[in-house]
Amino acid sequence: MRLADLGNTASAARLAMHLARWLPASAVHAIAEGAAQLAARNPRSPLTTAIRSNQAVARGIAYDSPQAERSVIEVLRHGMHAHGDVFRAMAIGQKALLAGMLLDVSLSSLLDEALESGRGVVMVGSHMSAFEFLLLTVADRGYPGLALADPSPTGSYRVQNEIRREHGLDVQPIDRQALRNAIVALQQGGLVMTGVDRPNAGGRPLRLFGRTAQLPVGHARLALRTGSLLVAGVCLSDSPHHYRGVGLGLLDPRDFEAREDSVTALSQAVLDLFEPELRARPHEWLMYFPLWPELIPA
Numbered sequence: 001m002r003l004a005d006l007g008n009t010a011s012a013a014r015l016a017m018h019l020a021r022w023l024p025a026s027a028v029h030a031i032a033e034g035a036a037q038l039a040a041r042n043p044r045s046p047l048t049t050a051i052r053s054n055q056a057v058a059r060g061i062a063y064d065s066p067q068a069e070r071s072v073i074e075v076l077r078h079g080m081h082a083h084g085d086v087f088r089a090m091a092i093g094q095k096a097l098l099a100g101m102l103l104d105v106s107l108s109s110l111l112d113e114a115l116e117s118g119r120g121v122v123m124v125g126s127h128m129s130a131f132e133f134l135l136l137t138v139a140d141r142g143y144p145g146l147a148l149a150d151p152s153p154t155g156s157y158r159v160q161n162e163i164r165r166e167h168g169l170d171v172q173p174i175d176r177q178a179l180r181n182a183i184v185a186l187q188q189g190g191l192v193m194t195g196v197d198r199p200n201a202g203g204r205p206l207r208l209f210g211r212t213a214q215l216p217v218g219h220a221r222l223a224l225r226t227g228s229l230l231v232a233g234v235c236l237s238d239s240p241h242h243y244r245g246v247g248l249g250l251l252d253p254r255d256f257e258a259r260e261d262s263v264t265a266l267s268q269a270v271l272d273l274f275e276p277e278l279r280a281r282p283h284e285w286l287m288y289f290p291l292w293p294e295l296i297p298a
Helices: 010-022 025-039 046-059 066-092 094-100 105-116 131-140 155-166 176-187 218-226 262-280
Strands: 101-103 121-125 145-149 169-173 191-195 204-208 211-215 229-239 242-251
Touching: 010 025, 010 066, 025 066, 046 066, 066 094, 066 131, 094 101, 094 131, 101 131, 105 121, 105 229, 105 242, 121 131, 121 218, 131 145, 131 155, 131 169, 131 191, 131 229, 131 242, 145 176, 155 169, 169 176, 176 191, 176 218, 191 218, 204 262, 218 229, 218 262, 229 262, 242 262
Parallel strands: 101 242, 121 191, 121 229, 145 169, 145 191
Antiparallel strands: 204 211, 229 242
16 A cells, blocks of 8 residues: 555544644644655655646746746645644644634625525635635534535545534535535525535536636536525635635626526636635645646656
């Protein structure tokens, strides 16, 4: 078994939770730093090549440039520290989660406005900084909802999903039943959450950083089918080991219904809300799957 595979097991996730609960914060962060250095050691691994290709496009640089090479450790360092912060907060409990993430009024006001409409809300996010922190904080701050997750969760993700549910976040891997449940929740005025920047073979070609990538459009389909409002929110790092959930905008699917391809148009409008933040903080974009695999040398 490869080291990367071992890190995705349920046992590894439970061990991480145990260590995060009992070790001091300094030790957790030291482990995170070591994990980042170890993961960056192989420049040809699927993880490092995915990060490097994504960062090259986000930063407007060549894949083989020294800056692109350095971006790998920058992203891994930020990502491992963020994962360490999340695991530690999850292990300690709700108090630690609420202390580690500020839900900015720019996001809470958008959620309040959208939910008060009674039309249902699809909250979309990108994998920036501590996306997990944002989902859990939204639930702990009184916005319980259904989260649509990766359809094929690994052992580690299954453990994380169990913890998410303990915080009032109903996590369901995407399948037909989960989508039916999401439709019912939205029709009843509820909240559904999902990410929009992970490559998806079943998605559609969308533009990000001026380049086409195959990205998900299910969030747009849900909003258009149910008439629900779309709220875009992002997690940003505002100081060491502390994060902030920021609202980027609200979209009404009715404004897109007359378009020739309303699903693609609405999905593209969502991405356009995220792109400025991704450009401004590329090292916080923790996307570990290649959006542009054609850039990776054979």
